[in-house]
Amino acid sequence: MNNSLIVLPIVIQFLxxxxxxxxxxxTNTQKVLSGLFSAIALVISIWLFMLVWNQGIQxxxxxxxxxxxxxxxxxxxxxxxxxxxxxxxxxxxSIFSAGSMRKERLEFGxxxxxxxxxxxxxxxxxxxxxxxxxxxxxxxxxxxFVMMTLGGKRKQLEGAIKYVSLNLLASTLFxxxxxxxxxxxxxLNMADIAIKINDIQNRGVINVTxxxxxxxxxxxxxxxxxxxxxxxxxxxxxxAVSAIFGGLLTKLGVYAIIRSFTLIxxxxxxxxxxxSAIAAxxxxxxxxxxxxxxxxxKIFGYLIICHIGFMMVGLGIFxxxxxxxTVFYLIHDIVVxxxxxxxxxxxxxxxxxxxxxxxxxxxxNYPMLSLLMAIPLFSLVGIPPLSGFWAKIFxxxxxxxxxxxxxxxxxxxxxxxxxxxxAKMWGEVFWKPGEGLPxxxxxxxxxxxxxxxxxxxxxxVVFLSIISLYIGFAAENIIVLSQKIAGDLMNPTGYIxxxxxxxxxxx
Amino acid sequence: MKSLIFRTASTYLLPLMLLFSxxxxxxxxxxxxxxxxxxxxxAIAFLIHSFAFGLKETKEIIKINPGYLMPIGLVLAxxxxxxxxxxxxxxxxxxxxxxxFRFIGMVGSALFFDIGVYLVVIGATLTIMxxxxxxx
Numbered sequence: 001m002n003n004s005l006i007v008l009p010i011v012i013q014f015l016x017x018x019x020x021x022x023x024x025x026x027t028n029t030q031k032v033l034s035g036l037f038s039a040i041a042l043v044i045s046i047w048l049f050m051l052v053w054n055q056g057i058q059x060x061x062x063x064x065x066x067x068x069x070x071x072x073x074x075x076x077x078x079x080x081x082x083x084x085x086x087x088x089x090x091x092x093x094s095i096f097s098a099g100s101m102r103k104e105r106l107e108f109g110x111x112x113x114x115x116x117x118x119x120x121x122x123x124x125x126x127x128x129x130x131x132x133x134x135x136x137x138x139x140x141x142x143x144x145f146v147m148m149t150l151g152g153k154r155k156q157l158e159g160a161i162k163y164v165s166l167n168l169l170a171s172t173l174f175x176x177x178x179x180x181x182x183x184x185x186x187x188l189n190m191a192d193i194a195i196k197i198n199d200i201q202n203r204g205v206i207n208v209t210x211x212x213x214x215x216x217x218x219x220x221x222x223x224x225x226x227x228x229x230x231x232x233x234x235x236x237x238x239x240a241v242s243a244i245f246g247g248l249l250t251k252l253g254v255y256a257i258i259r260s261f262t263l264i265x266x267x268x269x270x271x272x273x274x275x276s277a278i279a280a281x282x283x284x285x286x287x288x289x290x291x292x293x294x295x296x297x298k299i300f301g302y303l304i305i306c307h308i309g310f311m312m313v314g315l316g317i318f319x320x321x322x323x324x325x326t327v328f329y330l331i332h333d334i335v336v337x338x339x340x341x342x343x344x345x346x347x348x349x350x351x352x353x354x355x356x357x358x359x360x361x362x363x364x365n366y367p368m369l370s371l372l373m374a375i376p377l378f379s380l381v382g383i384p385p386l387s388g389f390w391a392k393i394f395x396x397x398x399x400x401x402x403x404x405x406x407x408x409x410x411x412x413x414x415x416x417x418x419x420x421x422x423a424k425m426w427g428e429v430f431w432k433p434g435e436g437l438p439x440x441x442x443x444x445x446x447x448x449x450x451x452x453x454x455x456x457x458x459x460x461v462v463f464l465s466i467i468s469l470y471i472g473f474a475a476e477n478i479i480v481l482s483q484k485i486a487g488d489l490m491n492p493t494g495y496i497x498x499x500x501x502x503x504x505x506x507x
Numbered sequence: 508m509k510s511l512i513f514r515t516a517s518t519y520l521l522p523l524m525l526l527f528s529x530x531x532x533x534x535x536x537x538x539x540x541x542x543x544x545x546x547x548x549x550a551i552a553f554l555i556h557s558f559a560f561g562l563k564e565t566k567e568i569i570k571i572n573p574g575y576l577m578p579i580g581l582v583l584a585x586x587x588x589x590x591x592x593x594x595x596x597x598x599x600x601x602x603x604x605x606x607x608f609r610f611i612g613m614v615g616s617a618l619f620f621d622i623g624v625y626l627v628v629i630g631a632t633l634t635i636m637x638x639x640x641x642x643x
Binding site: 001004005007011014015018019021022024060061062064065073420 | 574575577578581582585588589591592595596597598599600602
């Protein structure tokens, strides 16, 4: 169904970034406007989600150029859900940034860049064109380069160099992959490619292309063995930036993998084996890495990797049930990871350090706050009925059905490692007596802030915690949603038909 | 730069190059040219002026901070993309006036998009070059 208004989530973020540019250096105005625009964007994305949920896939052909030739924007349930979740995370981070970012950083244009980054994400989730997807990736990456280096500390630049070089390599590989696809099919529209790629005899070239895409998206989503840039860089920027990076950027890679490997390179056995191996090793390396470190930022960085591995399991098994788990986990993970990095920011503000050896006594001094922080931490572990729990049932069930016992083993192992790490963190940071620990003197601490300023730190955490509680306790709604998405992904006929405006002849 | 020849030439070059950049801007769409090239040309015109007379003089000619040209251009570009939404056409559809304008030729939403790009390029290039010049 044609609806030209589905570009609005992209346009509103673009307008937000542009309007904020007019208020360069007026950081207080920027804070208010950024929150306002993020709220509007959230409302628009809820509207888009309801529209797609009730009326099916919405398509617009930008510039009115017909489908395989122009750039199509497609809002299917998967895309609309991702837009909604990223708007939720964007809203929370926008409020959190208003409280937590230092003025020097804001004066270098933090807020406009934040909105341009979210615009890139929304564009990537809504586009139906593979080259356009590349362009949105670039928008996101260039914005993230700026956000990562904002402030220009030595440690940050060191992290940024690893991040930039690896991501540029990934972009290049992605571009080469697109060139292969274009050479093979003569089309860039993903729906069109999905039809034409079936007619190609030379399966070897297609597997090579799929490999290029896997490496490119794999670097971006930090899977084994291309993950090492993530822990090296994600703990360096301020908490608000880490939150948006940890919550959304790697998930963009996962989204791209899911989209391209269901729609274009669907169900290839060789790819399935590779995906499974990658998934298992990613879980292992992420989990072990998280056990080793003492810095909260680094621990969460490694946990991101571990849980990206979980999501890859769904693609390795590649049944509807397994994909359902992956989609459910993706929804849960964006909310929780964004929240966790904000929590680590709040802890840094309270004690001036993120080293869990030097932290302690949080539960005694801030009981309510600790209970609040327990929600994202325990959701991450997946203690039933919190949100991380449900997806694992589907994976294990799907693994039993397809007899992938090794993968089940790795999921259980990954969950145990996560549990161990979070339990250790809980013991050290919250339960350990806090007396006699060194308190570093840097800037204003949390208890010295005024009430309104405190709420700018706490409100986003509360907001995202409520969302993850909803995902956990109202799981039946999310399960229905992920079931629908997984069904659409396994059978992309509806997507292809809506984009190209044709009826496919079923074989 | 102290060279008299360069100074004298640059006073004439500035208006000429600006005019030519507008010509290139309007020539775009169906023929080589457009906002990006035109914008670069205009930025170079101001740069040559600043080499000859110094940054202060050039800033006085431009009047506004070139940084603000970027958001103005972006608003113009996205605005021209959004106009078709109000007449129920998809985003970025080209809408055209039926009659050609004198000197300019056919005018459509693409022209406003190009003007937006033109302003963004001038703004970005001048901001980069001015901040480099100032920091040296």
